[in-house]
Amino acid sequence: MGEPAAKLIGTFGSGFSHRVEVTLRLKGVPYELVLEDLRNKSDLLLTHNPVHKMIPVLLHGDRPAICESLVIIEYVDEAFAGPSILPTDPHKRAEARFWARFIDEKFARPFWMSFWSTADVGGKVHEDFVNEAKGNLLLLEGQLNGNSFFGGDTIGLVDIAAAGLAHWLGVFEEICGVTLVTNEEFPGLTRWAKAYIEDEHVKQCLPERGQLVAMFSACREMFRGMPTAPK
Known part of the structure; x- marks a missing residue:
């Protein structure tokens, strides 16, 4: 480089x-x-x-x-010079910023707590987080609109903001025994995740999955006590 x-x-x-x-x-x-x-x-x-x-x-x-x-x-x-991460069109640029902020400000907490929350009697707290997370996932699914990536044919701001869904999601599902995304419910997100992690630039900086499983397993109780993920 x-x-x-x-x-x-x-x-x-x-x-x-x-x-x-x-x-x-x-x-x-x-x-x-x-x-x-x-x-x-x-x-x-x-x-x-x-x-x-x-x-x-x-x-x-x-x-x-x-x-x-x-x-x-x-x-x-x-x-820096190079391929644009945000769209050049002002309206599409604003849309990308909106959905990137949606991921951090509305999507992140129920997504995170779907894995780390401790259910109350009857499991309602956990169930509420899962339902909210799936509702947000459905909104993201709709934004793909049949495209490979959120911005079209190339990786952009929203894809990068949503990267946790592509690589970290499976790690959390394995550790916690909670399944949020299936191909039956979210076929677009499933295809998107595969395309994202197979991109040559992305593969060069993805942490090894086994190491992630070991790290988050060791920290499981600590993460259960966190209200949100850090950003």
């Missing part, structure tokens, strides 16, 4: 780190990945993201750091 043009502070197994990595690879931007231990945060992370103290963080030149995955994606798309 040549000399790094940027430095990414991330952590192994993070879908949010993956969002930035795949964006950099799609744009052809050389980068250095610095893996962070979030249990023992480094001075590098704390210095460059003193507000949230979380990954991912992008360092580019002498400018202040860029934080939060969706913000970083848009910055990389605008700051």
